[in-house]
Amino acid sequence: MTDSPSAYDLAYAAAQANPEEFWAEAAMALHWDTPWERVLDDRAAPLYRWFSGGQMNTCFNAIDRHVLNGRGAQAAVIYDSPVTSTKRTISYAELQEEVARCAGVLRSIGVEQGDRVIIYMPMTPETLIGMYACARIGAVHSVVFGGFAPHELAVRIDDAQPKVVLTASCGIEVQRIVPYKPLLDKALEVAAHKPAHCVVLQREVHRCDLTPDRDIDWAEAMTTAEPVPCVPVLATDPLYILYTSGTTGQPKGVVRDNGGHAVALLWTMKHVYNVEPGDVFWAASDFGWAVGHSYIVYAPLLAGCTTVVHEGKPVGTPDAGGFWRVIQEHNVRVLFTAPTAFRAIKREDPTGLFYAKYDVSCLRALFLAGERLDPDTYHWARALLQTPVIDHWWQTETGWPVAANCLGLTSFPVKPGSPTKPVPGYTVEILDEDGRALPSNKEGAVVIKLPLPPGTLPTLWRDDARYIETYLTRYPGYYLTGDGGYIDEDGYLFIMGRVDDIIIVAGHNLSTGSMEQALSSHQDVAECAVVGVRDALKTQLPVGLVVLKAGVLRSAAELSAELVQLVRDQVGPVANLKQVLVVSRLPKTRSGKVLRKTMRAIADGDAWTMPPTIDEPATLDEIASAFATIGLARGPGSPIGG
Structure with missing residues (x-):
């Protein structure tokens, strides 16, 4: 007699056997202005597209849809900034109004569907508002982490060729203020492409001078802007560009589409993270990184949750108890951060003295990703929190987890050092140098069989050839993750580090x-x-x-x-x-x-x-x-x- 298949087994098998049916069913949870013509469009393979012909709007599905469905009074965003001693809660209805006005600001200065907007801003609600304002009118945003050096910012400006830059007067670190305007001015001076306007959020802690005829005060523009409605866009149209460093010195612009991105992220909130509408979800990351885009800005709001925007650090704002205060104060159900954050907390408070000052019984799970979770940190966090600690693995390019212990499907026993099993939709294999499949427990190159599921990168910005060369050429029929690892006899994946972290002794x-x-x-x-x-x-x-x-x-x-x-x-x-x-x-x-x-x-x-x-x-x-x-x-x- 064999055990009956788990919910994970059933979902994984369904996604394997008929991915079009699986993802079409997931897509029905969203609002579509026009139904798709093809779920999976393979006519230009290996450049696959999902939900081609369909029309929708990411902003509508993440904000307006919930207001129409009676969630207007619910908190959409909790802004908690220990570095400025500021807290603010924004309801879905208030967020809808602010995003619509910000979209009106963009429209008034010439931004149209398909135009690009660079966002060079700190961890404030206005950054999220600017991203959704772009999505609302079909503009393509590219967030560059506030404080990036002028040269790097200029390179991204020249590649994306934005019509407008959204920025702020400064960012605030633990012990210093970082003026953004001089960095932006220098970048615009050396960039070949010159955006028409910069919209500047003036922060009271450090205000800046505005350049005449180019710079616009954010607050002033918002007071006079006319709110604009959502514009239907093709599911295959780009939502954003997220740059990663390339080996050639030219940054790689990872493209995220609208339709597949929304479908996949919404699906993960229930099935991977096991959260429901109304739950408070906190991804302690930053805008400008994949985690910030996926799980601060988009996924929680697509699911009708409350997202936390935190302007602070794991330690030093003010101490190693900062995370526990936020969890207690805002009733956080799921925390998602990087292992390095917990190593920093462990280093400053190894016995949990700060932790003991707070009641974090509301926390149902801790998810960690962004780098390998070493077993020692896993055991320390598990003993401290007495709640599930979930290692999961994904990349900027994939946009959502490739391997995880899917708490909304089946909670498997944890094997420290492993992100558990591939998430439904992904076929992960281990290959040797010659492209041959390796047996259990044999380390090799971690690859994902094509086609990749919805929400992953369909290409690089204006560079299909580089996308194919970088990711799809080494092992034909597979996406090359660049990581090395192995799969054990129970199907658990172990990521041992980047392939270039393999040394020859x-x-x-x-x-x-x-x-x-x-x-x-x-x-x-x-x-x-x-x-x-x-x-x-x-x-x-x-x-x-x-x-x-x-x-x-x-x-x-x-x-x-x-x-x-x-x-x-x-x-x-x-x-x-x-x-x-x-x-x-x-x-x-x-x-x-x-x-x-x-x-x-x-x-x-x-x-x-x-x-x-x-x-x-x-x-x-x-x-x-x-x-x-x-x-x-x-x-x-x-x-x-x-």
């Missing part, structure tokens, strides 16, 4: 992820990274970098010896890790990804540039100094020891 391919897992299991380690540096004898050798938990006072030499032995015990002598350096912080992007590639270039003495997404540039100085203590950064091919 004396002819052996080794995953730095397995070494990091060993290092992070040490009781004194808050977070860690392992990079492979060039070695004349063995091709590469791993070097570990660790950040200690708050209050740990240890001899660096003694601790390093313990950690080296720990890796030897857990990974094996073949790892050849002999150097572990203690640093105060790891260099990361603003979204929490550790800058391993940059650290490797520093160690190897190769040329490198300051990543535009870096959170704290000074961290690279500390890393360079740490490498220098063991004789690294001396130039290509320098051996670092036996």
Whole structure:
């Protein structure tokens, strides 16, 4: 006798057997102005399109639809800004009015359907309002994280060629104010493309001068603007462009369409995150990153939930209890953030003293993504919260989870280090260098079989050829994720890191992820990274970098010896890790990804540039100094020891 199939098994099998029927049923939860002609349009394969011929509007489905259905008085957005001591709740009806007026501002200065709008703004409700205003009139928005360097902003302006830029006078960090206007002015000075207007949100903490004939005061424009209705657009029309760094120096503009995006995100809110209309959902990320777009701005409102816009950090605004205060105060049901946020909290409050000050019993689940969730952080969070801690894996390109423990379908037993199983709609396989499928527990390239489901990138902005070359050429018939990993005998996926995080030590391919897992299991380690540096004898050798938990006072030499032995015990002598350096912080992007590639270039003495997404540039100085203590950064091919 066999066990009956679970809800997950049934959904996964249905999406596999007949994806068109599966996603057509999911799409019926939305309002369509014109029905689609084809659910899956494969006429230009491998450039697949979903719901071609159909017309809808993302803004209508996320805001106006709920107002019409009686949710106008419900909170749509909770703005909580500890850096400005500001809190504000915006109902669905109020949000509808503000978005319609903002769309009127855009329309009054010449923005039409298909035009692009760059949004260079901080974590404020106006950023979300600007995004929806673009969607309302069929304009294409591209959010560039506020504070990006002028050159990087200029590159994106030249690529997107926006008619208008929405910006603010400043952003506010934990200990400083970042004036945006000088950065924007410099970018516009060097950019070849010149937008017609900039609409500037003046923040009281730091106001800026406006450039005559170009700049428009946000508040003044809103008071005189005429609200405009939603414009039906094709499901296949672009909703936004989200830039990621490319290997050529030219940013990759990931395109998200309207129809498939809304269908997929709405489906995930119930089936992956298990939330209902009216629940408070908090994605503690930033606008300008995929998580912010998908799960601060669009998915919660498509589902009729309340979304939290938080202008602060996991620690330092004001302390390591900041997250717990927000959860208690706003009755947050699901928190979604990056593992690095919890490692920061764990480092500052390893025993949970700040946590004990708050009642977070309303929290039903914690979801983590954006980087690999090491087992030590999983166990710490699970013991602290006593609620499900769900690792899930996806990418900017996919826009929603590829693998997850789908709480709205079937809650599977957790295997620390795994995001559980592929989400219905995705066929994930592990291939070797020659494109052959690998057996269970054998590590290789993680790929997704085509066609990708709705909501994933259909192409790159104005560059189909680059999309095909970057993602679809290496393994024909598959999308190349760029990650390495394996699937175990129970169908659980394990992501071990980017393919370029595989290092070659004396002819052996080794995953730095397995070494990091060993290092992070040490009781004194808050977070860690392992990079492979060039070695004349063995091709590469791993070097570990660790950040200690708050209050740990240890001899660096003694601790390093313990950690080296720990890796030897857990990974094996073949790892050849002999150097572990203690640093105060790891260099990361603003979204929490550790800058391993940059650290490797520093160690190897190769040329490198300051990543535009870096959170704290000074961290690279500390890393360079740490490498220098063991004789690294001396130039290509320098051996670092036996």
